Amino acid sequence: MKLDLVASKDYEPTAIYYEDSDSLEYLRVSSPAIYRRIDAVLTLIFSMEDRSLVGFKLKGFKNFYIRKLQNRLGSNCPDFIELVDVLQEVTQTLGKQVFEEKKKSAYHSALEMAAKDKVHVRDFPRIAS
Template sequence: MKVDLIASKDYEPAAIYNEDSDSLEYLRVSAPSVYRRIDASLTLILSLEDRTLVGFKLKGFKNLYIRKIRSKLGSKCPDFIELVDIMQEATQAAGTKIFEEQQKLAYSQALDMAAKDKVHVRDLPGIAG
């Protein structure tokens, strides 16, 4: 059973920030999935059925936001942040720590998904202020 995105003019892909686990998660579809940890920051979420990429989770988001993203946004945080911008910062922050080809591929896949789906990050309680 292949799950497809339902096109809706009202649907806006959004990543969810979980303050308790300090993680940002995006799921393209709601379906049974398996989480494959890439490193301390990135986990890919794969379809249980065919192991295709259906989302990802970025850990340590608050630190990344405070150190890298907030200074670029200035004093006024927009209503939303593009997830692709966050993934670019996460990839740059990982920088030379990404040694294995598998890690490079995983970051690239997550970055491509964020860009293709035009995902927004909304409702950043506590860290955006």
């Protein structure tokens, strides 16, 4: 039996920032998973049970925020950011590197999941100016 947490009224899709690894992770469900690294930035997360995509991880988020998003969003991350906006900025920054077919498909899958689930980034620590 598979639970559709995204459809639940109590579930609010949120990406979690892990300061120790400077990474942002989103999981639809909490279950055993397989992490498949795509490149230095993106890792896709698949269910061990049926190998379906259940989440993704973005590495170097604080550094990326400071270099690419801070001018637009301010020196402190707002209460929430649409994760779709972050992924779009990542793909624009990486440019041609993302357009290798395997990477393009992986980024598209993460972007599609973030948009469908309406994922936000919350509780990001203050970023020094």
